[in-house]
Amino acid sequence: MSASEKLPQFSQPYWRDLDFPSFKPLTEDLTVHVAIVGAGITGITAAYLLSKAGVKVALLEANKVLDGTTGHTTAKLTAQHNLIYDELVSHFGEEKARLYYQSHQDAINFVKQKVNEKGIDCDFSQENATVYAYTAEYAAKLQTEMEAYRRLGIAGALKDTIPFPIEITGALMMENQAQYHPLKFLKSLLQEAVDSGCQVYEETTATDIEDDKTAPKVYLKGGYKVTCNHVIMASHFPFYDKIGLFYARMYADRSYAIGITTEEEYPGGMYVSADYPARSIRSTPFNGDKLLIIGGETHKTGQGTNMMKHYEAIAEFAMTTFRVKEILYRWSAQDLVTLDKLPYIGPMTEGRERVLIATGYKKWGMTTGIMAGHLLADYVLAQDSPYKELYTPSRFQADPDVKKAITTNFDVAKHLLKGKLEVVDKVTDELHDGEGSVVMYEGKRAGAYKDENGKLFVVDTTCTHMGCECEWNAAEKTWDCPCHGSRYSFTGEVIEGPALKDLTVLTDEEN
Ligand SMILES: Cc1cc2nc3c(=O)[nH]c(=O)nc-3n(C[C@H](O)[C@H](O)[C@H](O)COP(=O)(O)OP(=O)(O)OC[C@H]3O[C@@H](n4cnc5c(N)ncnc54)[C@H](O)[C@@H]3O)c2cc1C
Ligand code: FES
Numbered sequence: 001m002s003a004s005e006k007l008p009q010f011s012q013p014y015w016r017d018l019d020f021p022s023f024k025p026l027t028e029d030l031t032v033h034v035a036i037v038g039a040g041i042t043g044i045t046a047a048y049l050l051s052k053a054g055v056k057v058a059l060l061e062a063n064k065v066l067d068g069t070t071g072h073t074t075a076k077l078t079a080q081h082n083l084i085y086d087e088l089v090s091h092f093g094e095e096k097a098r099l100y101y102q103s104h105q106d107a108i109n110f111v112k113q114k115v116n117e118k119g120i121d122c123d124f125s126q127e128n129a130t131v132y133a134y135t136a137e138y139a140a141k142l143q144t145e146m147e148a149y150r151r152l153g154i155a156g157a158l159k160d161t162i163p164f165p166i167e168i169t170g171a172l173m174m175e176n177q178a179q180y181h182p183l184k185f186l187k188s189l190l191q192e193a194v195d196s197g198c199q200v201y202e203e204t205t206a207t208d209i210e211d212d213k214t215a216p217k218v219y220l221k222g223g224y225k226v227t228c229n230h231v232i233m234a235s236h237f238p239f240y241d242k243i244g245l246f247y248a249r250m251y252a253d254r255s256y257a258i259g260i261t262t263e264e265e266y267p268g269g270m271y272v273s274a275d276y277p278a279r280s281i282r283s284t285p286f287n288g289d290k291l292l293i294i295g296g297e298t299h300k301t302g303q304g305t306n307m308m309k310h311y312e313a314i315a316e317f318a319m320t321t322f323r324v325k326e327i328l329y330r331w332s333a334q335d336l337v338t339l340d341k342l343p344y345i346g347p348m349t350e351g352r353e354r355v356l357i358a359t360g361y362k363k364w365g366m367t368t369g370i371m372a373g374h375l376l377a378d379y380v381l382a383q384d385s386p387y388k389e390l391y392t393p394s395r396f397q398a399d400p401d402v403k404k405a406i407t408t409n410f411d412v413a414k415h416l417l418k419g420k421l422e423v424v425d426k427v428t429d430e431l432h433d434g435e436g437s438v439v440m441y442e443g444k445r446a447g448a449y450k451d452e453n454g455k456l457f458v459v460d461t462t463c464t465h466m467g468c469e470c471e472w473n474a475a476e477k478t479w480d481c482p483c484h485g486s487r488y489s490f491t492g493e494v495i496e497g498p499a500l501k502d503l504t505v506l507t508d509e510e511n
Pocket of ligand 2: 463464465466467468481482483484485486497498499
């Protein structure tokens with residue numbers, strides 16, 4: 001059977017194969033101390049810490065808890081964020097690079113401590129993390145990264161081999177990292193938060209914030225509002241950004257993962273490639289056996305080619321590296337990358353600590369989200385933290401930021417124009433069942449999808465965020481925006497922001 005034939009028909013992350021509690025939408029005005037928008041790893045960690053500290057918290061989730069990026073991760077819990085320390089040392093200096101490492105180690109220790117203290121059954125295990133190279137160029141980078149490890153006192157070692165039939169030019173191991181089932185762990189934290197009085201609301205979308213100096217307000221889609229002392233925006237991409245501070249400083253990048261069973265026994269450890277094609281390997285306990293999670297491929301959201309090709313490339317890699325029994329799961333998701341590669345955690349505007357933000361985790365949010373939850377709780381509780389300055393959103397490292405900001409915005413402008421100028425000659429009659437495409441519809445560019453029963457859905461592909469034209473994602477059957485990563489279902493509903501308004505539906509009539 002070929003790699004593509006082995007792939008499951010539908011996208012479904014392994015982690016979501018669990019029962020979750022459900023929560024009602026908020027249908028009245030509310031007053032709390034802290035309103036947290038977004039129930040992913042960041043929002044739930046902050047909600048847990050603040051509720052345990054006796055703070056009155058409301059956690060507002062647009063969809064279902066833990067069904068955003070956190071539900072679609074590969075969940076390595078590590079401070080080895082591919083190659084980063086040499087760059088951090090040269091960009092920010094040794095002291096800040098050490099703080100970066102320490103802040104992520106603290107996050108791993110927090111999870112470990114909670115697991116031991118509460119006996120949380122979340123498949124936690126300590127593992128070494130290894131980054132490997134395919135080329136001489138990247139083997140040299142591993143050497144300089146190892147030199148940075150030495151300077152920073154990080155326990156690690158260079159290796160010549162990894163236990164897989166992959167031709168490599170070198171590898172760098174970081175000792176004593178970890179992996180877990182993030183949703184089992186966070187479900188337990190969420191339950192503790194609820195037991196401590198945290199109010200959780202699902203299907204409750206925040207649309208705006210009034211950044212009042214004493215009592216900020218969060219406005220909701222249904223017309224209700226939450227008045228509070230602090231707002232924490234843990235919504236992945238900030239839904240509120242009046243002056244476009246974050247849109248210009250981040251981009252959304254997608255990756256793909258599959259869950260496979262294999263004939264051979266897995267040797268342990270977590271692996272990621274330093275150069276391209278991007279590949280990631282780990283395992284997790286599964287029905288008395290192991291499920292291997294193979295990840296990789298990467299492209300800016302809305303800018304890939306046929307997205308099924310990315311799954312096929314990972315499946316091919318799995319089949320040449322392992323004796324694959326079955327591919328049981330496939331899923332994909334996106335994360336946000338900032339210009340200087342550090343996340344933005346802290347006050348949205350310098351000196352105004354009532355509206356806080358955490359975003360830009362560069363696909364390393366398992367430690368960053370836990371760390372951000374702690375840091376945001378420190379801001380609310382007016383506690384010191386050695387990490388505030390490092391991650392503050394108002395930091396300004398002039399040179400690299402400015403150059404990249406220009407590139408990022410140029411890229412947005414390019415896509416804004418491209419979609420408008422594109423010549424589209426396909427029409428809805430040419431679509432097969434189960435196919436979607438940009439089409440010409442009533443004289444205009446539109447997005448059409450014909451479902452398995454021949455029912456046609458046509459939407460205006462103009463993104464409701466800032467007007468770029470969305471592209472079809474055949475693997476997830478969604479409309480994805482190439483500018484800031486908003487995503488919509490084929491019926492036009494927002495799945496992922498920053499967009500808050502659905503696409504205009506042009507038709508969903510029987511064909
Ligand atoms: C394929 C992939 C693999 C990854 N693998 C790893 C890994 O191995 N290790 C690692 O450390 N990191 C990894 N990451 C990164 C990590 O998964 C993310 O950084 C992290 O999950 C982000 O968490 P979050 O809480 O910021 O966002 P989310 O989990 O997306 O939570 C945000 C929530 O906010 C809600 N929301 C959004 N807007 C609104 C609104 N207006 N009103 C109300 N609610 C709203 C969303 O519905 C969502 O539930 C990976 C990422 C990807 C894409
Ligand atoms: S997400 Fe910003 S224009 Fe679409």
